[in-house]
Every structure is written in structure tokens, then in C-alpha cells.
Amino acid sequence: MNKRLRTGAIATAGVGAVAAAAILLPNANASTDQPAALKTLSAHSATQLATSLKADLGDQSAGWYLDSSNGHLVMNVLSEDDAASVKAKGAVAKVVQNSMTALKSGAKTLRDNASVPGTAWSIDPKTNKIVVVADRTVTGAKMATLTKTTNGMGEGMVTVKRSQGEFKRYDGGDAGSAAGGAAGSAAGGAGDAAGGAGDAAGGAGDAAGGAGDAAGGAGDAAGGAGDAAGGAGDAAGGAGDGGAGGGGQAAGPIGGSAIFGGNARCSLGFNVTVKGAPAFLTAGHCGNDSKTWTADQGGSQPLGTVSDSKFPKTDFALVTYDDANAQPQSAVDLQNGSTQEITKAAEAAVGMKVQRSGSTTGLSDGTVTGLDATVNYGNGDIVNGLIQTDVCAEPGDSGGAMFSEDSAVGLTSGGSGDCTSGGETFFQPVTDALKATGAEIGAGGGGAGGGDNGGDNGAAGGNGAGGGDADAGNAGAGNAGAGNAGAGNAGAGNAGAGNAGAGNAGAGAGDPGAGAGAEDPGAGAQDPGAAGGDALN
Incomplete structure (x- = not known):
């Protein structure tokens, strides 16, 4: 009897050990997770x-x-x-519920069966659905087509919203409108056109493009103690205020700067290099608008020529600088006299905080709300693979830079609404544009004006060229003031003011301000906004 009890106890203990092992083993397997x-x-x-x-x-x-x-x-x-x-x-x-494969299949169904002008859709991972937006033009038969398709996809797959605006590309149809961009002011600053319509360039009258004294003339030297050439008081981007990486204003066109081609006005996206050659990215529909682009409405300051343009389906263009030696700064205009250096490109992510810089509305911020977006602008202009955001934009902002800190993210394409009522804006992913063109972010380490002589370095990027090496009378008045300040490339101060006086000792020989471009940093340093609210901003 005792023997049987002992045997049963052993058996029971064995079962317990097995049971314990059964409990422990899954936990051991799960420990890695x-x-x-x-x-x-x-x-x-x-x-x-x-x-x-x-x-x-x-x-x-x-x-x-x-x-x-x-x-x-x-x-x-x-x-x-x-x-x-x-x-x-x-x-x-x-x-x-929905896999990414299923969501992409649903997006294809929309493209195949509901390609209605005035609609857009994107994949929203937050809701795990495809979000369709129909603008105010989608009514009647167009709305019926959209509704029939989305109803067939099931409620758990798609959400339909309405927009009070109208989907459109954001290129400005009139190059003359808002040539001064967000500031809306006349080229060159506060009053008279840069270069002076009525005053003698470099002469004894008013400063070239400026407010009082002749640039490099009989009064105070350009960039000196008087009024800065091409400015409203102080020369933008003068000697003491550097561009690259220093938070100062850039000497050449950068992200958000206005660019002009034919009758269109767009915005520059990002400066890049292609096999070492300087170039910039903008929107493809802008590249289709014109083959050549300038920094000013009148066309006197050529920038570059389109070497590749893709629209519709995608929306990017590569413009090669005409000056093969240009070194434009890899930065974005923050529209307040300072810049954000751009060092790399990044993929967009839903929830990512971003900013956009454009020549019409300046700087706006918001959040990425959808990926792999399709937008139908009408007339067969359908673009796929875009980034959807709640950042606002308006005509003229097309091609402008969307960025997150020092990362390039997107190129402005179009959307609905404006910066008063809000709306949706779509962006071409920069990473796709770089891959397609073989371009790289940056342009030869363009140092546009560091903390040293803004005038000399202002020549980089093709702006301020005259002031960089010329005598006061010629460069300061004709080239620096008119050519560069007018476009708003901070060229007035950088080319004319920073260098003109110093380059020609005779210009201000009797005036201590002759070398003010270098010796009186106050001329350009204290008020970078003088040309910061000019034609390009």
C-alpha cells in the first residue's frame, strides 16, 4: 500500500513538472518579444x-x-x-483591418473608376483608410460616379470628404503679379525701383535703387555711411551678416525665392548639383510653363534653363544654372531675413511637422496628413505619389520648398484653399525627384556670403556679379542696385554695397565711408530685412 502511494506521488509530481514546463516554455519563447x-x-x-x-x-x-x-x-x-x-x-x-496591399489596391480602383477632375485621395495610416477629398466643382454626374465607386469599396476602406476650395496648380499665371512675393513691395525695396528709373546710376543724385546717396558716387559710398545701394536704408546681406549657416540672408536665389519664366511666376525649391554642376529643383508644371527662368520679372537676370521636366503623373523640374561656376547656397528663405540650411533629403511621414517657403505667401507650417496621394487638377493633369498636408499655399508658391528642419522633403505642387481659409496642399517628394534626375542636395558647398565680405561672395549664384569685382560707379549703380536688388536676391547689399565702395578707392576717397562695405558692417548687417521683403521674398 505504501509502495503504491509512493508510486502515485511520484507520478503526480511528474505530471506537475510537465505542467510547469508547459507553462514556462511559452513564456521563455515570448521573452524576446x-x-x-x-x-x-x-x-x-x-x-x-x-x-x-x-x-x-x-x-x-x-x-x-x-x-x-x-x-x-x-x-x-x-x-x-x-x-x-x-x-x-x-x-x-x-x-x-486593412493591409497596405489592400489600401493600394483600393487606390487603384479609384484611379480606374473614379478619375474625376477636382478629386484627390491619399492613404491615411492614422485611420487605416483611403481618404478621398472632392472639391466644390465635384457635383452632379461627377459626384455620382465618385459615390458609386467608393460605396462599392466598403465603409471600412474609404472616407469621403468635401473641400470648399478648388484643386489647382499653384503656378502664378501672371508674372507681374506679386513680383515682390510675400512682401508685395517694389523690387529693390522701399520706394524707387532698384537701379533708379530717374536718378543717375552711380551718379551724384539718388543712390542706385536706393534712398538717398549715390552708390559709389559723390555722396556716401555704396554700402557705406549713407543709404545702402539697392536698399531701403541698410543694404541687405551686407558685410557683417553672413548667409550660409549663419542665419543671415543669402546672396543668391534659394528655396522659396521667386523665379520667372515667360508669363509665369513660381518659386525655387532646392539648390542641387548634378555631376558637380549647379542646378535647382522646382515644380514640373513650372518647368513646362517656360524653358528659361530668371530672377526678375523683366528677364534681365537669367538664372537657368530647364534640363528635365515631368508633369503630369509626377511634378518636378530640374533647372541648370546658366553660370556653370555658380555656387548657390543650399538653404531655404525663412522670409524674415534669415535662412535655414538644407543638408539632406528625407522621406515624408504622416505626422511629420513641416514648413513651406514660397514667393507669394512666405513661410507657412503644418503637418503631413497623407502619403501616396493622387490629385486630379482637370484637363488630364493627374499627379500620383504626392505628399498631402494641411499647409497652406497660393498661386506663385508652386515649386517652393517644403522642409523639416535641415531636410528637404517636398516641392509645392497644388491644392485647394488659400492662406486665409486654409485647405489641402500637395507636394512632390524630393527624394523621388533626386532619384529621377541624379541630383544631390547642395551646390558645391555654396557659402553665399558667410560672415566675411558679403559683396565678394554675393557673386556666387550669379547675383551681385557686378558688385563683386567692379568699380563703384559701374557695379554699384547699374549692376548691383538694379540687377540684383530688384530681384530681391539680397544682391543689392551683397554686390553693390559690400564691394563697390571698397573696390574703388576713388569712389569714396574723401569719405571715410568708402570702404564701408567692409569696414562698416552696420550698413548691411543691422537690417537684413531691407531687401528681405523685396521682390523675391
């Missing part, structure tokens, strides 16, 4: 982590977004098992 501490990430870091997770998940990936309020990456997955592996790498996992 224990949630890690949530990582606070920048948009760039979130993109890197999301790319890694997408590769691991394969078809089980359903998109992702950045929770910008806390910097957490949110990854959409289709099962709890996949959620565990996502959490193990420090991201937030969200189990959703």
Missing part, C-alpha cells in the same frame, strides 16, 4: 525604424505614422503576434 521602452524619435529616426519593421513584417505591414506629440512611431499591423514584435523594438503597435 517583451515590450521595450517606447522610443522618442525624430522624423528621420522614425523613418529608419519603420523601414526596418516593414522589412520584418512584409505583407503584414499596414503603414505607419509619427505621433509628433510624443515622438513615438506607431506601426499598423494585422495581428497580435506582429504587434508583439513591433513593441519589442520600441514602437507602438496598432492592430488594424
Whole structure:
């Protein structure tokens, strides 16, 4: 009897051990997927982590977004098992219904069956749906076609919204309108046109493009103690205020600067290089508007020639600078007299905080709301693969820079609404444009005017060329004031003011201000806004 009891006890103990092992083994297997501490990430870091997770998940990936309020990456997955592996790498996992494959298939259904002018759609990972926006022109039969298609896709796949605006490209149809961009002021600054319509350039009357004294003439030297050539008082971008990386104003055209071609006005996106040659990116529909582009409405300051332009389907253009030795700064105009250096390109992410600089409305900010967007502008102009945002824009802003800190993200394409009522704006991804053209961000390390002689360096980028090496009378008046300040490239101060006086000792020989371009940084340094609100801003 005791023997049987002992045998039963042993058997019972064995069963218990097996049971314990059964409990422990799954926990041991799951230990590798224990949630890690949530990582606070920048948009760039979130993109890197999301790319890694997408590769691991394969078809089980359903998109992702950045929770910008806390910097957490949110990854959409289709099962709890996949959620565990996502959490193990420090991201937030969200189990959703629609896979990315299904969402892209739904977008194709819209393209095939509901390609209605005035509509746009994008994939929104936050709602795990395709969001369709119909503008005010979508009525009657057009709305019926859209509704029939979306109803057939199911409520869990698509959401339809209405916009009070009208989808359109944001190129300015009239080059003469708002030539001064956001400031709306006359080229060259506060009153008289740069270069002086009635005053003698470099003479004894009014300063070339300026407010009082002759640039390099009988009064105070250009860039000196009097009024800065081409300015409203102080020469923009003068000797003491550097451009590249110093927060100062750039000497040449940069992201957000106005560019003119034919009867169109657009905005420069980003300065780039192609096999070492300087160029810039803008919108493809702008590239289609004109083959050649200038920094001023009158066409006296040529910038470059279109070497590649794609629109519709995509929307980017590459413009090669006419001056092969130009070194334009890799930066964006912040429209307040300072610049943001651009060092790289980045993929957009839903939730990413971005800013846009354009020649009509200046600087605006907002958030990326959708990816892989399609917009139908009408007349067969349908563009795919765009970035959707809630950033505002208006005609003339086309091609302008969308960026996140020092990263280039997008080129302004079009949208609805304006900067009064708001609306949606769509952007061509910069990464796609770079890949297609072989271009690279930056332009030979263009240092546009650092903290040293703004006049000499102002010649980089083809602006301020006259002032860089000329005598006061010629460069300061004719070239620097008229040519460069007029376009608003901060060229007035940089070319004429910074260098004209100093380059010609005779110009101000009797006036201590002769060398003021170099010796009196106050002329240009204290008021970079003099030309900052000019024609290009």
C-alpha cells in the first residue's frame, strides 16, 4: 500500500513538472518579444525604424505614422503576434483591418473608376483608410460616379470628404503679379525701383535703387555711411551678416525665392548639383510653363534653363544654372531675413511637422496628413505619389520648398484653399525627384556670403556679379542696385554695397565711408530685412 502511494506521488509530481514546463516554455519563447521602452524619435529616426519593421513584417505591414506629440512611431499591423514584435523594438503597435496591399489596391480602383477632375485621395495610416477629398466643382454626374465607386469599396476602406476650395496648380499665371512675393513691395525695396528709373546710376543724385546717396558716387559710398545701394536704408546681406549657416540672408536665389519664366511666376525649391554642376529643383508644371527662368520679372537676370521636366503623373523640374561656376547656397528663405540650411533629403511621414517657403505667401507650417496621394487638377493633369498636408499655399508658391528642419522633403505642387481659409496642399517628394534626375542636395558647398565680405561672395549664384569685382560707379549703380536688388536676391547689399565702395578707392576717397562695405558692417548687417521683403521674398 505504501509502495503504491509512493508510486502515485511520484507520478503526480511528474505530471506537475510537465505542467510547469508547459507553462514556462511559452513564456521563455515570448521573452524576446517583451515590450521595450517606447522610443522618442525624430522624423528621420522614425523613418529608419519603420523601414526596418516593414522589412520584418512584409505583407503584414499596414503603414505607419509619427505621433509628433510624443515622438513615438506607431506601426499598423494585422495581428497580435506582429504587434508583439513591433513593441519589442520600441514602437507602438496598432492592430488594424486593412493591409497596405489592400489600401493600394483600393487606390487603384479609384484611379480606374473614379478619375474625376477636382478629386484627390491619399492613404491615411492614422485611420487605416483611403481618404478621398472632392472639391466644390465635384457635383452632379461627377459626384455620382465618385459615390458609386467608393460605396462599392466598403465603409471600412474609404472616407469621403468635401473641400470648399478648388484643386489647382499653384503656378502664378501672371508674372507681374506679386513680383515682390510675400512682401508685395517694389523690387529693390522701399520706394524707387532698384537701379533708379530717374536718378543717375552711380551718379551724384539718388543712390542706385536706393534712398538717398549715390552708390559709389559723390555722396556716401555704396554700402557705406549713407543709404545702402539697392536698399531701403541698410543694404541687405551686407558685410557683417553672413548667409550660409549663419542665419543671415543669402546672396543668391534659394528655396522659396521667386523665379520667372515667360508669363509665369513660381518659386525655387532646392539648390542641387548634378555631376558637380549647379542646378535647382522646382515644380514640373513650372518647368513646362517656360524653358528659361530668371530672377526678375523683366528677364534681365537669367538664372537657368530647364534640363528635365515631368508633369503630369509626377511634378518636378530640374533647372541648370546658366553660370556653370555658380555656387548657390543650399538653404531655404525663412522670409524674415534669415535662412535655414538644407543638408539632406528625407522621406515624408504622416505626422511629420513641416514648413513651406514660397514667393507669394512666405513661410507657412503644418503637418503631413497623407502619403501616396493622387490629385486630379482637370484637363488630364493627374499627379500620383504626392505628399498631402494641411499647409497652406497660393498661386506663385508652386515649386517652393517644403522642409523639416535641415531636410528637404517636398516641392509645392497644388491644392485647394488659400492662406486665409486654409485647405489641402500637395507636394512632390524630393527624394523621388533626386532619384529621377541624379541630383544631390547642395551646390558645391555654396557659402553665399558667410560672415566675411558679403559683396565678394554675393557673386556666387550669379547675383551681385557686378558688385563683386567692379568699380563703384559701374557695379554699384547699374549692376548691383538694379540687377540684383530688384530681384530681391539680397544682391543689392551683397554686390553693390559690400564691394563697390571698397573696390574703388576713388569712389569714396574723401569719405571715410568708402570702404564701408567692409569696414562698416552696420550698413548691411543691422537690417537684413531691407531687401528681405523685396521682390523675391
